[in-house]
Amino acid sequence: LCAAAQAAHAGHGPATQHYPFPNRGPEKAWGSAVGLTACAVSSWSYIAVPPGIKDPVLYILKLYDKIGPERLSVNSHFMKDLGLDSLDQVEIIMAMEHEFGLEIPDVDAEKLMCPQETVDYIADKKDVYE
Amino acid sequence: MNSFQAFFPVRYNGYQNGYQMTTATRQEVLGLYRRIFRLARKWQAASGQMEDTIKEKQYILNEARTLFQKNKNLTDTDLIKQCIDECTARIEIGLHYQIPYPRPIHLPPMGLTPLRGRGLRSQEKLRKFSKPVYLKSHDEVS
Numbered sequence: 498l499c500a501a502a503q504a505a506h507a508g509h510g511p512a513t514q515h516y517p518f519p520n521r522g523p524e525k526a527w528g529s530a531v532g533l534t535a536c537a538v539s540s541w542s543y544i545a546v547p548p549g550i551k552d553p554v555l556y557i558l559k560l561y562d563k564i565g566p567e568r569l570s571v572n573s574h575f576m577k578d579l580g581l582d583s584l585d586q587v588e589i590i591m592a593m594e595h596e597f598g599l600e601i602p603d604v605d606a607e608k609l610m611c612p613q614e615t616v617d618y619i620a621d622k623k624d625v626y627e
Numbered sequence: 628m629n630s631f632q633a634f635f636p637v638r639y640n641g642y643q644n645g646y647q648m649t650t651a652t653r654q655e656v657l658g659l660y661r662r663i664f665r666l667a668r669k670w671q672a673a674s675g676q677m678e679d680t681i682k683e684k685q686y687i688l689n690e691a692r693t694l695f696q697k698n699k700n701l702t703d704t705d706l707i708k709q710c711i712d713e714c715t716a717r718i719e720i721g722l723h724y725q726i727p728y729p730r731p732i733h734l735p736p737m738g739l740t741p742l743r744g745r746g747l748r749s750q751e752k753l754r755k756f757s758k759p760v761y762l763k764s765h766d767e768v769s
């Protein structure tokens with residue numbers, strides 16, 4: 498499912514997706530970075546986000562400053578493994594929404610508790626449109 | 628369009644016991660948090676300047692994060708309801724005026740008439756109650 502979605506996804510835009518990002522390194526606080534990426538300010542410089550679905554999801558989570566990158570894996574639970582709370586989970590899902598241009602309703606968003614579930618959900622949703 | 632900061636008590640993580648928030652309140656709170664983020668995405672400053680838009684978006688997001696984090700462990704239902712009211716009020720006021728900053732009120736020093744006593748403490752007590760709900764988390768700047 499993921500491979501098919503990735504193949505279909507890659508056919509849509511340039512080989513790498515670019516998102517607006519201010520002229521600071523991605524190692525700065527993700528909060529402010531994603532806040533600005535969520536704003537999609539077009540006059541800022543761009544960073545390259547890898548194509549597909551799983552890679553951007555993990556990439557965005559790596560940028561998040563409340564998650565230590567060594568603990569992050571595809572199946573790590575946001576609350577149990579990574580020690581985030583529900584507010585952080587909302588932020589993460591909003592960033593995913595913005596990244597993929599989706600609109601995830603609240604009912605579904607609160608059920609996405611690990612990166613794998615997010616990837617599956619997005620792949621599902623993208624299949625609907627393609 | 629506009630978004631405001633809000634602050635709400637939410638569960639610290641999904642597995643703690645002993646909180647008195649109902650699930651419905653939690654949904655409401657997280658929904659408001661999400662709503663603020665969505666509004667921040669589409670925010671346009673009233674002046675139309677790009678720098679102002681960026682600054683205001685940052686302000687909205689930072690304020691929302693700080694206040695939500697600050698109040699996330701509240702358990703008193705009245706306080707929770709007050710926070711929810713403050714959030715909704717700030718959102719509506721911000722949308723209406725297209726200004727994300729809190730709307731200040733004018734209250735001259737020693738301007739309120741206390742029922743008994745004319746000292747500073749009764750004045751301060753009255754001032755605390757006369758603050759509108761949307762300024763509850765902002766201290767007075769004198």
